Amino acid sequence: MTVMSAVTSNTEVQTMKAIAQTVYGGPEVMGLVEVAKPTPQETEVLVKVRSASVDAGVWHLMRGTPFLIRLIYGGLRRPKHPILGSAIAGEVEAVGADVTQFQPGDRVFGDLSESGFGGFAEYVCAPETAIAAQPTNLTAEAAAIVPVSGVSALQALRDVGQLQPGQRVLIIGAAGGVGSFAVQIAKALGAEVNGACSAHKTDQVQQLGADRTLDYSDPALTQPDQPYDLILDTAAYRDFADYLPALKPGGTYVMVGGSTAAFFRAMLLGPWVGKRRDRQVKCLAAALNQADLLTLKTMIEAGQVTPLCDLTYPLAQVPDAIRAIEQRQVVGKVAITL
Ligand SMILES: NC(=O)c1ccc[n+]([C@@H]2O[C@H](COP(=O)([O-])OP(=O)(O)OC[C@H]3O[C@@H](n4cnc5c(N)ncnc54)[C@H](OP(=O)(O)O)[C@@H]3O)[C@@H](O)[C@H]2O)c1
Structure with missing residues (x-):
């Protein structure tokens, strides 16, 4: 399925793989696409995504239900954000000029739900306040299910x-x-x-x-x-x-x-x-909070909390991962491995 094509004939444009959708619906509306690799703004960090995770919010956004979610995130008739994926873990590849907390090579985890999503892709840009240093004792898959x-x-x-x-x-x-x-x-x-x-x-x-x-x-x-x-x-x-x-x-x-x-x-x-x-x-109206990411990092490193990752899927199988969550086949969380 061709969902979108941001790839132009300009061979200078660097591209990446992503899972995207242009209409609301079931997991079948999502497909693997090739899009332009993003470039970070001054206050943003470019993250090479190692893992992303799927949660109930993903399938609400994918289906556009309840309708209120379209008002909150935009996209009354079709998705405003074609690439979903909120919770990620990965490695900082580049930073904008005004970024103070991170540098290339840092391993981070974070929540993109207040910055346009985009976690189901090889790279994503995030405001530095949306991410934190990931727990040192976790794999990328385990870290990605936390945020x-x-x-x-x-x-x-x-x-x-x-x-x-x-x-x-x-x-x-x-x-x-x-x-x-x-x-x-x-x-x-x-x-x-x-x-x-x-x-x-x-x-x-x-x-x-x-x-x-x-x-x-x-x-x-x-x-x-x-x-x-x-x-x-x-x-x-x-x-x-x-x-x-x-x-x-x-x-x-x-x-x-x-x-x-x-x-x-x-x-x-x-x-x-x-x-x-x-x-x-x-x-509850949960809100992204860098301090809470760090609180969880401390609890995880102290052994008080161990993220429970039940299943992992490659990027191309994000739709199967969403089906598993919707059908209640999972205990804990599902991670996407890149
Ligand atoms: N208010 C907020 O800020 C906020 C933040 C995060 C999430 N949420 C919402 O919180 C809910 C849970 O999120 P989650 O990520 O934990 O979802 P999840 O992983 O899919 O877990 C949902 C749980 O609901 C249980 N369940 C019981 N009856 C069910 C039924 N009839 N249909 C489906 N599930 C049923 C399932 O139980 P079993 O596994 O035992 O079968 C499952 O453990 C979602 O609605 C999500 O949108 C809200």
């Missing part, structure tokens, strides 16, 4: 959920991208961790460090023996109100993601319904 999912888990637990040592937390979707980081980060923050996932994934969630696992059909999900201080819902496929009885008075439910309907119900009605029942209902 979006790890930062989201950290911000949901620490900032939105205000998790304290000794508290009981329930993580719903514990085998997912965000969930697999949340289990480990919650343990590192000193919590007692309960992880909910599909029945055949409970062993892996236990290995991540969960004190207890339960599958989605377990009644203890909404009626536990002992109520939770915090519920982190990364798989919101039932109504937030179902979980309120499972919280202690004053406890907090944090909606991270799931179905669009469930997310909007929690966002619009959650604060009001929660207040009436003496519970807090909050929604």
